Amino acid sequence: MLKGQMMERPLLIADIITYASDVFGAAGIVSNTVEGGIHRESYREAAGRIAQLGHALVEMGVRPGDRVATLAWNGYRHFELYYAISGIGAVCHTINPRLFPEQIAYIVGHAGDRLLFSDLTFIPLIEKLRPNLPAGLGVIAMTDEAHMPASVALPGLGCYEAMIAGKPTSFDWPELDERTAAGLCYTSGTTGEPKGALYSHRSNVLHALVAATGNRSSFGSDRRILPVVPLFHVNAWGLPYAAPMTGTSLVMPGAKLDGKAVFELMDGEGVHSGWGVPTVWQMLIGEMQARGRAPAGLQQVIIGGSAPSLAMITTFEHDFGVEVIQGWGMTEMSPIGTTSMLQPAEQALPLEERLKLKAKAGRRLFGVEMKIVGPEGTRLPHDGKAAGDLFVRGNTISSGYFANAAASAEALDAEGWFKTGDVATIDAAGIMTITDRSKDLIKSGGEWISSIDVENAAAGCPGVGTCAVIGVPHPKWGERPLLVVVAKPGEAPRREEILGFLAQRIAKWQIPDDVVLVEALPMTATGKVSKKDLRERFKAHVLPEVAGGGAQT
């Protein structure tokens, strides 16, 4: 090999905050605090505090490769922990506080965390969990001395501000190998125990670069992004890295995620772009409709985590003039894989077609490769019709799971591609559409029915609020679809009405064999409908006899 004669410098996370401090010293972080009130710091001030925190961590004995956990909302101290922990070569392990307490205890133990940094909100939870946590685990409250709780259950409870006070505001960050582990995030574990994705400096820096390159309209030193997506959820989609790298300020909502609080924070701080899951945007839309306007300055929302409905996209774009960009990804993808940004010819389409395009997962970011594969392992064409198991490959994608040989062994196919668990089509224009999670597909008489297709059709039915479709056992067809519906407040749609509505919209063999109304759908810790729980609940549901059910006619 003839090697280039270029410097080989490691891609390191610490360089991002140093860069922001040098070059975008005026931009920074606005935080709604748990203690009350708004806190503001520039990236330059953040860099100083991150250095102080780095010194404190080293003094506390944190060594390269150690895991340091966080249980915290989106705020400036959580941001500082991201950089200081990774900067000294340790691993920033963000924990989702919405997991079941026993899952949190499992994760802390499995990760072997040495320290746990927690917002005041979660101190009672840790007190309750303390007997199930490792004895040597140090706990630090992310607050100042004035707000320290008197915790009997946590006798050695540390104080974040006391820890860093007086430490030097610069740090000679070590020159790590760029493949060094930097972050750890467990999947929500809809099947089996949670599994940990272990990010590297290289993967996180490259993710920030490709996210900023692929999604240019969100970033800039004249822009402010509000990450509703939590910092405890897969790096807040990379914003803690991509924002300072581009001089974009971050507006952190803290614990206040209801529609009113998010609206008012956006409105008051001139937020340009909001990033979050559909659930939060549904609450914001309610607030916008009540006030008859969007927050001042809000230009776009990035929606991920689960697919937004066409109705949500239409409300943002058509009713309020706020651009919607859908992002698709996974914890194991750092997370962004695709976005639904439109290209010039698509922008010129009629509104309805434009919005339908935005309802698709969209086109891949540079560096993310995708393939779809049929049942026999053969590659399927990118013709927009063939649907197959979606595999991905790239520098920002997991090659296995932390301390989990069994799950690691199953993560990749023989060619080294990661199995997403989604079923998808890819069209000739490069647009990927998720047709279903492979485990949510309904296998009816040798054919697959996409639960998502049926749900999208049913969501338009008068009286239907939210809904989910699952497969339930059927003696003849193997599985048949069951539609589970939460009615709109004050309405009571009838089974026959809904099925009649669907008969006009989807093929006969895709029409659910039955409809049940429920009070609420079970949700996972990351805000998705838990079909696992639904399948458990309805596993013995007796479907009525349906003429020709399951037949493709």
Add this chain to the structure above:
Amino acid sequence: MLKGQMMERPLLIADIITYASDVFGAAGIVSNTVEGGIHRESYREAAGRIAQLGHALVEMGVRPGDRVATLAWNGYRHFELYYAISGIGAVCHTINPRLFPEQIAYIVGHAGDRLLFSDLTFIPLIEKLRPNLPAGLGVIAMTDEAHMPASVALPGLGCYEAMIAGKPTSFDWPELDERTAAGLCYTSGTTGEPKGALYSHRSNVLHALVAATGNRSSFGSDRRILPVVPLFHVNAWGLPYAAPMTGTSLVMPGAKLDGKAVFELMDGEGVHSGWGVPTVWQMLIGEMQARGRAPAGLQQVIIGGSAPSLAMITTFEHDFGVEVIQGWGMTEMSPIGTTSMLQPAEQALPLEERLKLKAKAGRRLFGVEMKIVGPEGTRLPHDGKAAGDLFVRGNTISSGYFANAAASAEALDAEGWFKTGDVATIDAAGIMTITDRSKDLIKSGGEWISSIDVENAAAGCPGVGTCAVIGVPHPKWGERPLLVVVAKPGEAPRREEILGFLAQRIAKWQIPDDVVLVEALPMTATGKVSKKDLRERFKAHVLPEVAGGGAQT
């Protein structure tokens, strides 16, 4: 080291064109051709032709590590060569046709080129040079069979279109080590023989990512960039990589670089952003002034290569509403190091202050580190006052020169930083200002006089067209400045007028001891004033006695 569990995929140039073809299939390249007329191809079509070219190169025996040279204008075939040569693991060696013929022969020999691809324009030059070129060098004319010249001096002359015709339009690009050499570009050699910067796949892909991230306003699938900067000059500032990566179309001017041709191409093709050196923009400004308008759609010009004058910036921004962004870099930096993009608080400044900021080199891109160093090798503060030798470090920066141990040994300092040869200040806001090339500084009585400062002042004097300041030997002060002036057409500014003008603007000890008028300034092959030639011409110039000359009063 605890390694992350992320895939490690090489950063490869071929992935950029594959990505553009998959995702931005409708964007592409518009070229003014040497044969006449406009040629259009989408990135998808380009990817197919690049695959064909890759097959042709392999069949011609080109092996990984081989150097393949180009002598060509900006056009689609040159773009295709960039990708096909690097894609198969060979090295794309772009040669500047404006070099002296003996330098071209030297470079081809030094690089050990196996093949030379040439636009029709340069076939006569190659015919003349043939006796001085290696016997085994194959030459290919970048044209179709209908336009092939009947060359007696080049009996085996190949034809580009014949070479690729009928080859498969896909290529299974090899999975190279990302540090593999991909491109070679020789410096113009203002001192000594030209030296070759040898870029790697990693450095070029990272350069595209940081350029697109740091300069977001130029790129997008709704945008078209016209690279006036040649593809034979340091990767056309990275545009052949950053444009397809972001779906930005490229409008290639071919051989037609006069003001009228550039204006009409921009105007007709709706170019959003033009990238080039001041010389070209001066011609465009002339055309804009004659027509009383800017080309339709032109929003910004990126000016690099040498610093634009304040007058040029003012004309674009104030008179025509076209944004100016200055870029600073070097052949050894891939090339972009800094840009003069403003931040929100700076955008709010009065016009005059804003334009002054744009006249500075600006802030570094992510991944480019800068330090300034004093005579004793100590680091100088970033206070906007201390001027020192500028060093840079990063993945996109050369660590040495191709097959040149002597030059390589001198390229880096003991800490591994590259010596730019520039003298600069860096201020607290991260803005770097070049005060001079270190070899152009005038050392007068132990003090340094910046030739750039004096030139900038003199450029505003009525009657002065272009000018340059050099140091000439002085018995008492060592050196004193001499101002060399080209008068504006039809004008004849007098020595006393110019010196009187300067006396109002710069310190007495900085005022040149003499002024000489010349017809034209000598230029280098890359369009910069050759101060080496000026110093040679005026080395025996006798300065008049000046009262107090050189004294700091």
